[in-house]
Amino acid sequence: MGEFDLIDRYFKRPVRRNTLGVGDDCALLAPAAGMQMAVSSDMLVEGRHFLPTVDPFKLGHKALAVNLSDLAACGAKPLAFTLALSMPRADEAFLEPFSRGLLALADAHDCELVGGDTTQGPLNICITVFGEVLPGHALLRSGARPGDDIYVSGSLGDARLALEVFRGTIAVSQQVFAQARARMEQPQPRIALGQALRGVATAAIDVSDGLLGDLRHILSRSGVGATIDTTAAMLTMLTGEGIDEEQRMEFVLAGGDDYELVFCAPAARRGEVEAASHASATRVTRIGHIEAQSGLRLVDAHGRAFERDYASFDHFA
Amino acid sequence: MGEFDLIDRYFKRPVRRNTLGVGDDCALLAPAAGMQMAVSSDMLVEGRHFLPTVDPFKLGHKALAVNLSDLAACGAKPLAFTLALSMPRADEAFLEPFSRGLLALADAHDCELVGGDTTQGPLNICITVFGEVLPGHALLRSGARPGDDIYVSGSLGDARLALEVFRGTIAVSQQVFAQARARMEQPQPRIALGQALRGVATAAIDVSDGLLGDLRHILSRSGVGATIDTTAAMLTMLTGEGIDEEQRMEFVLAGGDDYELVFCAPAARRGEVEAASHASATRVTRIGHIEAQSGLRLVDAHGRAFERDYASFDHFA
Known part of the structure; x- marks a missing residue:
């Protein structure tokens, strides 16, 4: 299975809300008028963030969950995400459950996969997630007050x-x-x-x-x-x-x-x-x-x- | 040097155009009114995308360049990017020139580093880049016509x-x-x-x-x-x-x-x-x-x- 086949098979789905999905040079996102985009990236490395024995379905879930958690901490509404994936080989026994776990959580939060990258290398999952929030309404780290x-x-x-x-x-x-x-x-x-x-x-x-x-x-x-x-x-x-x-x-x-x-x-x-x-x-x-x-x-x-x-x-x- | 020290030392800079920079749960981007956001992710792995002997300054340049190239192919104007970096150790001899090469190209295209992640693991550089483009003006792959x-x-x-x-x-x-x-x-x-x-x-x-x-x-x-x-x-x-x-x-x-x-x-x-x-x-x-x-x-x-x-x-x- 080649790089483009695996993208098609496991990660390409019809685009819903966002303008363009997986498959052009860039995804195009259209934030609602006047909204700010909240953006966060998290990278998960085998042996550091998960054990080699982890169920790939659960790993797919967790890789997106830790990113959505950053949107949650900002009070942002999830919109979309990109997935960059490095793995030793295109292994269907990994990709099928991984993509199911990932996309199930994405669907639960109405957060669309809009692009990314796949490459060969040590297992590494990098997700960048996008949410929207009204200007001035994001939860920050800086607002705590005595009392x-x-x-x-x-x-x-x-x-x-x-x-x-x-x-x-x-x-x-x-x-x-x-x-x-x-x-x-x-x-x-x-x-x-x-x-x-x-x-x-x-x-x-x-x-x-x-x-x-x-x-x-x-x-x-x-x-x-x-x-x-x-x-x-x-x-x-x-x-x-x-x-x-x-x-x-x-x-x-x-x-x-x-x-x-x-x-x-x-x-x-x-x-x-x-x-x-x-x-x-x-x-x-x-x-x-x-x-x-x-x-x-x-x-x-x-x-x-x-x-x-x-x-x-x-x-x- | 710990994780937060190295972020401060090499990657944290005063924020210019974008609302918030490195250091909260999310970066907040404020696209100009009515603009679409073009988004692309590329992951670079040692041995696949660059040789272990590469000059870190040039690697910093290239890691961002390949992402900016995707924005170029869409006709988008660069705005900002996130950097997720996995590396075996926090090595200043690598980080100092790497960040210089990266940020020099970022400055040349007025593209701000607004967030990301650092972790320990095999060297892996994942950049997600954001640009803006007027709706309907992005260059796509789908418009070629006979003649x-x-x-x-x-x-x-x-x-x-x-x-x-x-x-x-x-x-x-x-x-x-x-x-x-x-x-x-x-x-x-x-x-x-x-x-x-x-x-x-x-x-x-x-x-x-x-x-x-x-x-x-x-x-x-x-x-x-x-x-x-x-x-x-x-x-x-x-x-x-x-x-x-x-x-x-x-x-x-x-x-x-x-x-x-x-x-x-x-x-x-x-x-x-x-x-x-x-x-x-x-x-x-x-x-x-x-x-x-x-x-x-x-x-x-x-x-x-x-x-x-x-x-x-x-x-x-």
Whole structure:
């Protein structure tokens, strides 16, 4: 199967909303009048972002999910994406399920594949995603203000637990592992929540490198500090029972690969945050608050401060 | 040097035209009112698209050039790009010249780096480029009509000659090699020509896989055939003297890596094509014409038909 055959077979579909699809030198996108385009690129490398044993269907899902998560963190509405794919050979046993997983998530978010590139090389998946947002309405990292609450969507720490099971550093029941593995392999981008939070949240980011590390980007961009109720954060974890308390804390605060939103909103707007949570059918948990004093402070359920130092994930540290 | 340090040091610059630059979850682009966005992605893999010995400055240039070439083939005006970069380690001896080469070409075309991703893995460079074009004005592959002339910009075959010298299959003088190598390592995207051809050319594509192979995309999309004057095409080659005639023909017709434009325009508009060539300071050569009869026919300088069968470059053939 040649390069153009495989594009035709697995990735070419009739174009719906966007002007032109896969197959010319460029895709042409027509953003609605007056809208800004939100753009994000993420690259997934075998051995770094996924295990060689991953189900290709789930990998297709995840490759797009981590990109859509960036649109969610901006409150943007997905429009389209490009896919650049390097792989050792044109392997139908990989491409068929990979493209199904990818396009199923794309369809679920009405996000069209409009172009890309295929080449031979070590397995590498690079997706660039496009969304639209009204000027001035994008959720940024820079708007957090003292007194704001800090929330996180969904659950934290489960993906890291699954990774540690794969690594053999911990053992859990089959049932717990299945739940954690689904969180690691099939994260759900919080697109609906991100859009519902426009005009409510003052700042947002998606949690990919670990809660504290990603929250620090908000603090630094906004010129503020924060206190985090670690107990509240740890209670979000779906699969934390039965593992060591210190591990659980590390997985939740610095596990990474969560693809949840951490966001801030004024305390006076708790009702609106709750309404956004309901409207998007996405659980959110209040886990702390923004303060004028810089730095990141951790407290337990009794409000007692304590110290932990976790390295945020860094590909080159 | 960590991931965020290297982004700051080599890739973060003050934002000019686009709303937001490197550093939030998404970049925000604000296309001018009523404009369409042309989007293209290209991925470059070590050993496939460049040699491990390439000068990183030139590699930075080429990685963006091949993407800009797709915008040129659509007649789009460059706006911005994202860069996703996988590399074995954060190596300043690579990153410093790579970013310089990349950003020098970006500046030359007023195309801003607005976001991306860095990760550890085998060297892989994935760029997605954005341009703008008035609705209905993009050059497509589908508009060629019987009677149209076929043109090519610049020169063909030189990049392939350089590759063959690197491979050791041919030997040329140092001077010829230097000229060919510059064509291979530092292609010049024909952005100005592409824009000048809007409203004049009926179809266009950039030559990356080889003249005949890429021209076939125009023929198939347009439902037409063509005759190519191989002598005229071969005369574009800068470095073809002193090599075997058959090799020269293969390099020109099927060499690949040229990043020139092949385009069609009605015979009645030769004056306008010439004007576009002058306005963009880009040489163009008429190399054939479009016919109703499907298929691709080759003729020599005397109009005598002959046959050659070249495989177009295919990563998975």
